[in-house]
Amino acid sequence: MLMSQIGFGVKFGNWRCYASSSSSSSSSSQSEVAVVEGGNGRISERQHIRLGLPSKGRMATDTTDLLKNCQLSVKQVNPRQYVAQIPELSNFEVWFQRPKDIVKKLGSGDLDLGIVGLDTFTEHGQGNEDLIIVHEALAYGDCRLSLAIPQYGIFENINSLEELAKMPQWTESKPLRVATGFTYLGPKFMKDNGLKHVTFSTADGALEAAPAMGIADAILDLVSSGTTLRENNLKEIEGGTVLESQAVLVASRKSLVQRKGVLDTTHEILERLEAHLRAIGQFTVTANMRGRSDKEVAERVVSHPSLCGLQGPTVSPVFGPDGEVKHYAIVICVPKKALYKSMKQLRAIGGSGVLVSPLTYIFDEETPRWRRLLSTLGM
Numbered sequence: 001m002l003m004s005q006i007g008f009g010v011k012f013g014n015w016r017c018y019a020s021s022s023s024s025s026s027s028s029s030q031s032e033v034a035v036v037e038g039g040n041g042r043i044s045e046r047q048h049i050r051l052g053l054p055s056k057g058r059m060a061t062d063t064t065d066l067l068k069n070c071q072l073s074v075k076q077v078n079p080r081q082y083v084a085q086i087p088e089l090s091n092f093e094v095w096f097q098r099p100k101d102i103v104k105k106l107g108s109g110d111l112d113l114g115i116v117g118l119d120t121f122t123e124h125g126q127g128n129e130d131l132i133i134v135h136e137a138l139a140y141g142d143c144r145l146s147l148a149i150p151q152y153g154i155f156e157n158i159n160s161l162e163e164l165a166k167m168p169q170w171t172e173s174k175p176l177r178v179a180t181g182f183t184y185l186g187p188k189f190m191k192d193n194g195l196k197h198v199t200f201s202t203a204d205g206a207l208e209a210a211p212a213m214g215i216a217d218a219i220l221d222l223v224s225s226g227t228t229l230r231e232n233n234l235k236e237i238e239g240g241t242v243l244e245s246q247a248v249l250v251a252s253r254k255s256l257v258q259r260k261g262v263l264d265t266t267h268e269i270l271e272r273l274e275a276h277l278r279a280i281g282q283f284t285v286t287a288n289m290r291g292r293s294d295k296e297v298a299e300r301v302v303s304h305p306s307l308c309g310l311q312g313p314t315v316s317p318v319f320g321p322d323g324e325v326k327h328y329a330i331v332i333c334v335p336k337k338a339l340y341k342s343m344k345q346l347r348a349i350g351g352s353g354v355l356v357s358p359l360t361y362i363f364d365e366e367t368p369r370w371r372r373l374l375s376t377l378g379m
């Protein structure tokens with residue numbers, strides 16, 4: 001049996017897409033040769049747990065930086081070596097791969113865990129139920145997958161997907177031509193939104209040039225600042241956002257359930273990620289408060305909801321030189337964005353000597369995402 005990969009245009013109802021598919025033909029030769037993409041989806045004999053990280057592109061450095069901030073530094077001997085270690089995690093390998101290959105290798109059983117953009121995960125995961133999102137908000141790699149059309153010509157007054165769909169120009173013989181690298185999500189989005197008469201063409205980079213070159217009418221691509229669209233006289237439209245994306249931690253369900261140690265290691269990585277990400281947005285604030293008792297000081301503090309901290313204020317007596325207690329020290333966590341407001345509120349209720357320090361980790365009793373993961377796995 002000879003398997004080959006071919007690309008072809010397929011038509012579903014009134015909309016078409018380009019997809020790749022396997023075709024097979026029998027070989028007359030005695031020896032059998034099979035070409036398959038990736039592995040075979042089975043749990044292989046290997047012992048090490050494998051995490052796939054982006055080998056290049058804008059996600060690469062941010063990903064290793066995030067892990068470093070979680071005290072999970074990746075030790076790579078040199079940048080061209082694709083395997084690395086995280087010494088904190090035993091029996092563990094990091095494999096640097098292109099983001100889309102991370103998703104494919106999770107599906108084929110060659111990786112157990114991975115960090116990629118949600119856009120890449122959704123595009124290349126294609127609804128595969130073996131792939132699970134363990135942490136959906138790693139707080140970097142923010143962008144959105146958006147449909148964009150020219151600001152000029154027949155599109156000048158078109159500002160929504162609905163208006164685009166209603167344009168008389170698109171017919172079965174002359175469909176709206178969309179250039180994209182997202183050939184799974186693009187057609188799915190059009191179908192979900194009832195757009196007929198759409199064709200997709202694949203392109204890998206500098207997509208924003210396609211409309212001006214006459215190759216496409218619209219593009220479907222990632223947008224973050226919007227500069228590339230603007231500079232190429234393109235615009236986003238209402239209802240044209242396919243997906244909001246950021247970096248996510250993903251895993252293979254099979255690996256989590258069947259491979260020894262994957263679940264425990266995932267728990268540890270998840271705890272560290274959550275503790276770090278929760279702490280990023282907060283400051284620890286200590287202040288001295290004049291007061292008659294710890295209870296009275298606590299009541300004054302909690303009368304301002306923004307000063308309540310995680311579980312309420314910690315209040316401790318401050319002993320003066322005469323052994324008398326006239327002040328109490330309070331310790332609270334304050335959202336970074338609310339720092340100045342909180343500091344003014346503290347002053348207003350008798351706070352002085354306000355000290356502000358960064359927070360490194362907040363470990364809760366249990367991470368909510370761990371519960372969710374166990375329930376997804378039916379445990």
Ligand SMILES: Nc1ncnc2c1ncn2[C@@H]1O[C@H](COP(=O)(O)OP(=O)(O)OP(=O)(O)O)[C@@H](O)[C@H]1O
Pocket residue numbers: 056057058059098099100116117118119120141142143204205222223224225245246247
């Ligand atoms: N402005 C942006 N454009 C593209 N991707 C972005 C942007 N901002 C964040 N990302 C995220 O970064 C991921 C990797 O994008 P990047 O362009 O660096 O690599 P790539 O697309 O794999 O490589 P290449 O562009 O060379 O094909 C995207 O999948 C997305 O999740």
Ligand SMILES: O=P(O)(O)OC[C@H]1O[C@H](OP(=O)(O)OP(=O)(O)O)[C@H](O)[C@@H]1O
Pocket residue numbers: 204205206207208221222223224225226227228229
């Ligand atoms: O909204 P902006 O901040 O302008 O970013 C969007 C651009 O960034 C990405 O391209 P990238 O730089 O990855 O180049 P590529 O086209 O080669 O992928 C994306 O494909 C857009 O072209």
Ligand SMILES: [Mg+2]
Pocket residue numbers: none
């Ligand atoms: Mg890119």
